[in-house]
Amino acid sequence: EAKGAGRNQIKEFDPAMRRSALERLHLEQELRRALRAGDVVVHLQPIVDLATGLPESFEALVRWHTEDRGWVPAPTIISLAEETGLIVPLGEQVLDLACEAIARIRRLTGAPIRVAVNTSAMQLLRPGFGDTVRATLERHGLPSDALVLEVTESILLDEEGLARGTLRDLHVQGVSISLDDFGTGYSSLSYLGTFPLDQLKLDRALVTGTAETATGAAVLAGIIRITQNLGLPVVAEGLENLADVKRLRGLGATLGQGWHYARAMAPQDALDWALARVTDGQRTEPGVTWSSERPS
């Protein structure tokens, strides 16, 4: 009976679904191999101070190039990794590469630029995540305030409070916590007070989608006002042109990220970008204090 039912189920399995399941299995095997081979890398996108245009940090974004697929989109990599548990080794690799890259950028620019690393709830729910973070910072000779962890509202589904505890410990030790994709979730705003947050990142959908209508603009202005009342700086994502920059700066965003400034770049290009900006900033804006920390 059971056998027959099973066979029936397989027969009813839609061929397109079967194809995509096989495709996914294949991709999983490839990802496993890529992680071992060191083919999963990070690119860095600057987050700039909207007042000076100088880099405040870089966001590390996972990148994976395969011969037959080209660049696999980050959301595809991440959802596959989360479904298969590969997110844990992948996350560790991303963190390590991000720290390695920012340590070099800090050394060569002399500027205390930070690195923001996206962190899945699954990583935070594993005991030992805090130890991994501390060991990684130490391995690269970085102070804890060089690191920003970007988390999403999904960490609220943390009933035992494990993720919350880990974040609190890291926060006390000086790691910054940034709430990513803010404005797209459905949870109540009351959680904002229950997490150790240092920064909010307005999702790109909110930045680009709200320019057109008066209602949209009012919602965006309201959200920014809330974060200001909480005393948290706002990072505006998806600034694609000067008009976006001016609009968001006018609304009170202090930091920004987007194609207007730069796309995510390979670490060497990010270093060159930062060197050019920091050097230029020194020349044109002598009041920027951290430039003076640059070694001779």
Ligand code: C2E
């Ligand atoms: P996110 O963390 O919100 O990252 C911002 C996304 O917006 C990035 O897409 C970035 O390339 C893109 N972006 C930045 N500026 C602009 C712009 O001006 N215009 C447009 N159209 N797009 C812009 P990406 O790299 O494809 O990453 C997508 C998402 O995948 C990320 O969204 C994040 O949720 C996730 N992700 C990426 N890397 C990692 C990682 O290492 N770990 C985890 N857990 N998630 C990651």
Ligand code: MG
């Ligand atoms: Mg992010």
Ligand code: MG
């Ligand atoms: Mg984001």
Ligand code: MG
């Ligand atoms: Mg986003």
